[in-house]
Amino acid sequence: MEARPRRSLTGTVVATGVVAAGAAVVGAPDWFGLAGERPFVWTVPFRVPTGVGLAGLALATGLAGLRWRRALPAATALALAAAGSLGATAARGVSAGDLPPARAGDVTFLAANVLMARADPAGVARLATDAGADAVSLPESTQAYADDVAARIRDRTGTGVQVFYLPDREGGYGTALLVSQRLGEYRPTGELTGGVKAVVTAAPVSGEGPVLAAAHTAAPVPRLVDDWGVEVRAVADWCARTPGALLAGDLNATLDHPGLHLRGSCVDAGEQTGTGARGTWPAKYPAVVGATIDHSLADGERWRAVGSRVDTIPGSDHRALTARWRPVH
Template identity: 35%
Template sequence: MEEVVREPVRVRPRRARAARLAVVVAVVFAAGTAMRLGGLEAGVLLVPLVSFTPYFGVAALVALACAFWARSRAAVAILLAVCVCLAWLVLPRAVAGEPPAEGRPLRLLTANLNGGRGDAQVVVDLVRKLDVDVFSVQELTWSARDRLAAAGLEELLPYEITQPMPRGPEGSGVYARYPLRERSGLFRPVGHHMPVAQVSLPGGSAVEVVVVHPVAPVPSTVDEWEAGIATLPPAPSDGPPRILAGDFNATLDHVVFRRLLGTGYTDAAAATGHGLTPTWPMRMLPPLVTIDHVLTDGRAGAVATQAYDIPGSDHRALFADLRVQ
């Protein structure tokens, strides 16, 4: 008989290493959530990244499942708190609120034409199909204005206040079914052209529409982008009801945008349960983030919103069926 004696070999379990890694990942998620909760995004990296908060929430759920597998109580506890916080921040956008019970109908469409490249016929067909009363347009060029007219926009919306440009993103304008009067001095735009029009609704009432288009928060213009949103006019308590519509280049997760909402505005898409519907980009990738918005003050609200693709544009058009008191 031969007796074999083996010395015990100590092997570090894989799950122990996974548990330590899970804690590190959980701390990273906690830091990102704290940044979003505190509105601490700043600089060329964090400002764009905060746009992806809804996806950050999905990633946190995956990380939570991995923490359960790794049997790391600390990581599970941290990630549970993270997921609860992110759900509290994001999920209300997918839940429709109580629609306004009364008010004068106002059907509004906003679209960014991507330097005039958006298909004018598709835009006009949308205006006709949706029976639009007011059309807020960004990145309007002279050639795009001519194509819109040739496609029949002026027959549907005969009144306009437009500031087209030869090329690029600077041009913008507003078209309406009802008479328009341009307002000046309401605020000092920082960014592209942002005209303000007072729309005379039937019955003598009026509503104010601001075409919004600050610059994008690319590395060289983050400060200008923030100033462009911060200088937008706050929600008024008297005078004509005010609507802001356009490409804000900001999501509901940007602190400067939330401050604007805090003055008394409501995001129409979020109020109708479509606040997570992405509107940009439409090139090469599917749309990922929601940067096109319609905001109403306390005397107006949305009963329905819908996003539509515009061939040639990198943005989806946003339609809002509003009721204005």
């Protein structure tokens, strides 16, 4: 007469363990080193939908537990996994952010993926000038498009703008780095070249001012997952090893992906200022459920983020990220 209850208890424990393990892996694959593996490479950027889905399963399982109590432990496990997924998002911040008034020595860096040069150049220039951007990263640009945006910025501000551009390996759309003359004269350095996507790096001719990079990495589509991992890691490593570095762009990765597990002194503006989980792609969906794949990184020994802001880019499938960096004294 005692065997059946013991078997039932054992079955409940095993089932609860399986549900708990599965929910933990789905809700936080990065904790298990799986965020760079299929299929989690595509799910981990969307923590809020995942958390909401787990919460829905927890509720349904809990309701079933009203009639079948053995379901209650599984419902609890699902609820904890949902809370963990949503809590991680809340900790990084889903605010649209804000920029404090600039001080002498601050550098403001705008990242705006312009969707194969389809975004409104006047709108992009307006974003840059309204924010007082000293540097602008334009993934999916062309040389002509970047020159157009730079000319519009010059017209609005009366300040000269240098344009550095590299085409992507796959076609006619590359990455541009625009640098205001307020930062002085710059020269391209040619680092991080040769990837599927283009990364533009530039250093001040005088030796003063920050080393800059406008970055775009391969997307983790099935045929490019390996290239994506290499390129994202290379960008993060460049940030960590380059004194005074400032970098902005579309990195096609979140801070949960292994390539963006930042090392050394490299820091992320969104994580520091409360926009670290504000979705920047796809722009057609509410930002709270989107993927935070556009970033602004810096050498944290030289710079600290004092503000960041996520804005709509007219005509693009990405949102823009503007970060204001202040020298660390």
